[in-house]
Amino acid sequence: MNDHGNVRIFAATLAGLFLLAGLPVRAAQSPLSGFWKLVKREAAAPAELVPAAAAARAKLKARDDVDVEDVRWCVQQGLPYIMENAGPIDIIVGPKEIAILEEKVALPRHIYTAGQPHPDMTIFDNTPVGYSSGRWQGDDELIVDTVGLSAGVGPSNAPRTESAKISETFKVVGDTLKVSTTWTDPATFRRPYHYTLVYQRLPANFTAEEAYCDPRANGVAHP
């Protein structure tokens, strides 16, 4: 083990001693924690759909139409809307779970990172956000796998089906967060569909807006 590793072990054990003594110890803040604004979406290649999915997409209204219809009625959205269309995201990095909160008509994301028992997917009720488990790779990469999604609208207007799986890698470099995303769904894609979302960190004093949605006002958010 190198000196860097020794120092980390020493710091961890020293923190343990402080805890035992009841002294305050401030945990290092994950660089992932904070408010982030989407600035770019990069895809090396367009999504290649299987014929049935292409036909389904043709029958669907354009993605915006579908989402605007649901959002107009204040129906909380899931993935990929949360990561791409719901305004700034707020990532809170807890010891057992990471929460991703959004501003506009969307469900919160719960990413379980402590090896929680995986639910029995045979009785799991699929949802627009599915079930996400995460693991750290090194100090600065978070790998998130999501299953259990309900049918809806997926990336690039493609159908989202219950067989979809999403793999995401979150990596922070400076004030930039890149989320490399892969959707795998044999019912929709000929091959896994990759794209990367690039976010910029918002100022530390950023305060979340609150989008209160009232369908009687035709989904117009008002404070």
Added chain:
Amino acid sequence: MSTRKLSLTVSAAIAAIAPWMAVVGLHSAVMSAGHPDLSGFWEPRDGSIQNRTTPSYTDAGKAELKKPNKLNDPNGVDPVNIYCLPLGQPWDLYQSAPLDIVQDARETTIMYENHSLPWHIYTDGRPHPDAAHLKSTLNGHSTGEWQGDEFVVDSVGFSSLPGHGAVTVIPNNQTTHVIERFKLSPDGKELHGHFIIEDPQWLTKPDQFDVVWYRNPPSEYAVPNICDPRNTANAHY
């Protein structure tokens, strides 16, 4: 002694006293930030709301109570449920659905599984915005801090939007001030909350009560309740 040898020695010492920690329950009550670990899923039970004072209403509060609301409407109409309007804190904290608490040094959130809005509790030391910059919202503007082993949340800047108020069925308003103190039981299995509701518009003195939540097993996961007003009964547009 080298750094590594010292570390191993300290680790051995911790390992030696770990069983004692387990006996007194300390292991479940600490987290890496040096504070009690409130994170996880919590659920109230029958009788969880305790020691509630009888609200002492102002004349304006008494008049407000006489307006149609979900309690005095003979048809039991609650627009919040009919139109899937977002639920806000503190009301949603002591309803039947589970809460999920996630904390880091910068912020805490408490997520309610029914249709609600994200609750941001800033713990980075920022104050509430001054009156000129305070935007009224359903959840208000919330700051949190640890006072010993209690997590204390202070909220101001509430709007009067539907979503159930802090004072029974009366909407919140810009004078509503909520103080919530959260404390873990010694065995880590219960979360105790003390609520103080100040509202000079509706109350002549603060309303206070306690709430107890019970920790759900680690296998618990969020089950979002998606409310679609197109599917709710009695919705009229």
